[in-house]
Amino acid sequence: MKVIILPDAQAVAEYAATQIQQQIARRADSVLGLATGSTPLHTYAQLIERVRRGKLSFRAVRTFNLDEYLGLAADHPQSYRSFMDQHLFSHIDINRENTYVPDGMATDPQQACADYELAIRAAGGIDLQLLGLGRNGHIGFNEPSSSLGSRTRIKTLTSATIADNARFFHADEFQPHLSITMGIGTILEARQITLLATGESKAPAVQAMIEGAISAACPASILQMHPNVTVVIDEAAAQQLKMRDFYQHIEQENQRLQR
Numbered sequence: 001m002k003v004i005i006l007p008d009a010q011a012v013a014e015y016a017a018t019q020i021q022q023q024i025a026r027r028a029d030s031v032l033g034l035a036t037g038s039t040p041l042h043t044y045a046q047l048i049e050r051v052r053r054g055k056l057s058f059r060a061v062r063t064f065n066l067d068e069y070l071g072l073a074a075d076h077p078q079s080y081r082s083f084m085d086q087h088l089f090s091h092i093d094i095n096r097e098n099t100y101v102p103d104g105m106a107t108d109p110q111q112a113c114a115d116y117e118l119a120i121r122a123a124g125g126i127d128l129q130l131l132g133l134g135r136n137g138h139i140g141f142n143e144p145s146s147s148l149g150s151r152t153r154i155k156t157l158t159s160a161t162i163a164d165n166a167r168f169f170h171a172d173e174f175q176p177h178l179s180i181t182m183g184i185g186t187i188l189e190a191r192q193i194t195l196l197a198t199g200e201s202k203a204p205a206v207q208a209m210i211e212g213a214i215s216a217a218c219p220a221s222i223l224q225m226h227p228n229v230t231v232v233i234d235e236a237a238a239q240q241l242k243m244r245d246f247y248q249h250i251e252q253e254n255q256r257l258q259r
């Protein structure tokens, strides 16, 4: 696990956007796994800017989002489909037919989960999976106690996650307590994973993920088993790491070797 500690959220976003840009430069029809929440917003803004400057094109790119609320229609303002349209897809030259988000209104949600897995496989798997990190260590909507080998499925949200995400819903608005999420086993099949975390509130989950035991109590800790993970965090999210000096030393050595 490569740990990149940067001064602030903007630097994290620029690093992540560059990783995505490099992946698309390697393969114009890359398959990207995308995340929602507030953390990736700055990264998406960076990608939009780079497309606008003609430095990057999503013309042949395909995307699969990690999750969606069960019970929200795609056109609901708080659906993750709307989130992605608003914060990325509507502003870049991607073919909307190539963007996939689980169907929150599927008549048969179990079948929709199986179909999602088949669609990812039919695309050849995910080249680069972008992740955020829940305060309780969840990735996607894989909450603590999730099977570390799980596939795309319906998941019940914890009260902590519902509380954390309530900020996106009006007080009198229905807020789903169920989701469809890529499973941890699904996420681990991505060829490359970049996890972003910023802010003091994520420091405990970051420490458990990187330095704690591999446990379903912190689903993100399973990333210790993946061969190609980059964790990109700001100083605030890094503050509980016991070996942060070592991580920074490794990165300085890597940069020296690349000169």
Ligand SMILES: N[C@@H]1[C@@H](O)[C@H](O)[C@@H](COP(=O)(O)O)O[C@@H]1O
Binding pocket: 035, 036, 037, 038, 039, 040, 066, 067, 131, 132, 133, 134, 135, 138, 139, 140, 141, 161, 165
């Ligand atoms: N399903 C999403 C996750 O994919 C995201 O990582 C998490 C953290 O969001 P934020 O980046 O806003 O802290 O929120 C939701 O639970």
